[in-house]
Amino acid sequence: MEKRNFTIKDIASMADVSRGTVDRVLNNRGKVSEKARRKVEEVLQRIDYRPNLIARTLKNHRPFTIWLLMPDYTNDRYWQQMYQGVMDAYAEMEPFGIRISSVRMGSTEDAYYQDFSSVLQNSPDALVIVPFFTDTCFNLYRELEERKIPFVLLNSPIKDVNYGCFIGQDYFMSGRNAAYFMDILTRSVAPKRTILILHIGVQTENATHVEEKEIGFLDYFRERDASSTIEIIRFEAELDMGLLDYKLSKADGLFITNSKTHVAEDLLRKHPSVKIIGYDMIPENIELLREGTIDILLNQNPKLQGYHGISIVTEYLLYQREMPKNRLLPIDVLTKENVSGYL
Structure with a gap:
């Protein structure tokens, strides 16, 4: 016809x-x-x-405002990619009466809590949140539940909180995957391997995703090779270059649990025998991967996290479509041989 x-x-x-x-x-x-x-x-x-879905939506629904709570992305490529995913989804959803108010959350515990509290005073229709300082903010999540305000979590799940949807990865399995590849990369020096787990710029107690990666990594080696020495190093603010230089001089492998591998690029180049596994398709990380300084990158796809966050909560607001409790993204494994296919 x-x-x-x-x-x-x-x-x-x-x-x-x-x-x-x-x-x-x-x-x-x-x-x-x-x-x-x-x-x-x-x-x-x-x-x-x-x-005509747009006409139907505008006729049957009032405008909705989704509040986005995420870290300041000004100088952080990872959060920039997540924000780009949010804006891509917003461009599609805006004709349906969706509005987004974005808040760059304070980096300290008090500032984050105050920003979060201020958003709740605006009676949001829904929230998309990158959670930090979860213990401090626990009462605010309870308030969201009591007020029946739907919210989606990106990047880190929170236990004992009735969120609508978590979007990210199975970080325990991500850590096990990293350990599996590290096992292969450093097998020539087994069973006396020394492997470092490095957390850069995060407090593990306030960042579930890096804590779960650490647990998964340790779990793998506990099962497969308990004789290896695995040391955990945390730099919550600036890197101690002298200490890291010393540790790398005695290490066979280095697992960096977030996107900040490139922060230590000069030291990594100084120790070319150390096998390195990091995270995410940050341009600086990709360059290090291509030159062979980084051996493997595991991609968390922050852009897709942001996109799904807005899309899922929009469909809930407009059509009462049930949100999946967890939207787990695949763990992409990037090497210098295959990275071009991801760009």
Whole structure:
């Protein structure tokens, strides 16, 4: 059948029913006999009917405002990629009456809590949150639950909180994957390996994702090679270059649990025999991967996290579509041989 725009009057005529019947079938409201519904649905299928979703949404829904709570992305490539994913989704959802208010959360515990509290005072329709300082903010998540405000978590899940959806990865398995590849890369020096786990710029107690990676990594070696020495180093603020230089001089492998591998690039080049596994397609990391300084990057896909966060909560607001409790993204394994296929 030739494609054209069919009106309710056209469909009613073709189905031999009233226009009111067609309207009730299209909008799933009111009583319609099974015979009449079947006749209308047969016509809709025959003409390949596609409703004007934008017009329907604007007619039946008020505008919604989604508040985005995430770290300052000004000088951080990882958060920039996540924000880009949010904006890509927003560009698609804006015609449906969706608005986004973005808050760059304070980096200290007190500032983060105050920013979070201020957002709740604005009666948000929904929130998309990158969680930090979860113990401090636990009462705010409880408030969201009590007020029945839907919220989605990106990057880090939170235990004992009834969030709508978590979007990220299985970080325990991510850590085990990193350990598996480290095992292969350093097998020539087994069983007396010394492997470092390095956390840069995070407090593990406030960042579930890096804590779970550490646990998964240790779990793998506990099962497969308990004789290896694994040392955990934490730099919550600036790197201690002297200490890290010393540790690398005695190490066979280095596992960096977030996207900041490139911060230590000069030291990494100084110790070319150390096998290095890091995270994420930050341009500086990709360059280090291509030159052979980094052996493997595991990609967490922050851009896709941001995109799914807005999309999922939008579908919930507009159509009451149930949110999946967890949207786990695949763990991409990048080497210098395959990285071009991801760019």
